[in-house]
Amino acid sequence: MSDYITLAEIGSSVGLQKDNVLELLESRKYQKHVRDDEEQAKEMGVEVVPFFVFNETYGVSGVQSVEVFLEMLRRVQEEEEKEPDIQSVMSHRSETSFCSGEGCEVNKDKE
Numbered sequence: 001m002s003d004y005i006t007l008a009e010i011g012s013s014v015g016l017q018k019d020n021v022l023e024l025l026e027s028r029k030y031q032k033h034v035r036d037d038e039e040q041a042k043e044m045g046v047e048v049v050p051f052f053v054f055n056e057t058y059g060v061s062g063v064q065s066v067e068v069f070l071e072m073l074r075r076v077q078e079e080e081e082k083e084p085d086i087q088s089v090m091s092h093r094s095e096t097s098f099c100s101g102e103g104c105e106v107n108k109d110k111e
Contacts, residue, residue: 055079 004025011021024030041051044059052060052069055076060068 004022007025008018008021012018044053046059046061048061050062052072054060054072057079058072058075060072
């Protein structure tokens with residue numbers, strides 16, 4: 001078991017309320033999320049900390065320079081700016097209808 005007092009003091013040193021940190025740690029509210037993250041890290045082969053994952057694609061392990069992180073961020077940005085691989089298969093207008101308590105409407109997409 002972790003030393004909750006030490007963790008709460010660390011949290012307090014960065015602006016968190018010590019009592020809130022202790023309450024959260026003792027509640028184990030996020031225990032499932034932590035275990036899921038640990039399992040995912042194990043599946044990815046993570047063996048050292050710190051370990052950073054970018055865009056669920058790139059991993060950086062250990063202590064690295066600012067330049068390494070900037071390069072990862074640039075790569076992710078470039079990938080995000082690319083046109084999507086999925087193209088529309090619709091060659092005609094589509095119709096979307098929806099209803100609420102005030103009646104139904106039909107929206108027609110423009111070509």
